[in-house]
Amino acid sequence: MAEKQISQGLKSALELGPVLLFFVAYLRMRDQVYTIGGTEYSGFIVVTALFVPLLLASMAIVWKLTGKLSRMQVLTAVMVIFFGALTVWFNDEKFFKIKTTIVYGFFAAILGLGLLLRKSWLEYVMEDMMPLEPEGWMILTKRLTAMFAALAIANEIVWRTMSTDTWVKIETFGFPAALFVFFMAQTGLFQNHAKEEASDSES
Template identity: 65%
Template structure:
């Protein structure tokens, strides 16, 4: 089924809104504790649990509007549910924090497998929006793989050594911003590999 086109702003709100909602809820209740089923939970853990239905609702709306969800979105949702469940069951916020490491590590691993096979999996999912020569895709994929590794390592170091408050801020704003800027810089730097639309339409 082809993906239906929706307003880009609406799409961005649905994709980024749950993470921002998690941050706002955490800021509001981070100093509170809640007694649920005879167990006392911190504001962070409650925020993480509330984040799950918000994310699922957002994905359901996105699927309804577009008729499609990416594999990465489905995987991320699974990881949030799984580690959110572990966080609640063991009443241990570390599970939710390590989720980010595993997601970034998984993405690096998938791209790395493609590189070992001489392929760019990024090309398969982005070529329609970013026409580029194969050499450019391979360079781009190697760099993005390295960036995911850096983010995974950074997350491990930060959640293990810094406060929960700092981790939440970095998770919500710094990591996505760093990845966005990195991708933008790479695309600009790989301009010479881009395929012009006119060149694509020239018959062989």
């Protein structure tokens, strides 16, 4: 299926909508206990169970409208399904919290492995979005590897030492904001290592 273009607003709504709905639903249901099939589930567990099909529906709409899903989206969905299922099956919220550590840790490990092989696998994923010189990709990959590793460690500290309320807020807003600030801080790198061909074609 050929890739189609949709507005950035719609794309952002589809990508961020499920996460924001998870946050709102958690705030409304966090103090409730639900009995399903004779087993008691906290509001967090129920919201997690509802989040998985909501995320899949959102991704299905993105795929239907654009004909494409990024590798990061697919990996994140797999992790959410797997750890969401473990969370409900064992009735233990820690599995869903660990999911964030595994996702960020996996990204750091994959990018780090590429660096050991003197390759930027980040370029393979994002070259259409940011046309950079090879040196620029290597620098960005090193920095993002460190960032993902830091986020994985931060998630472990947060969920093990802080309340579920705090973790949900940091997971929903804190980590995405940290990544946003990280990429904004790379503006100089993007400018200094932009491909000349891209600059020439725009002039």
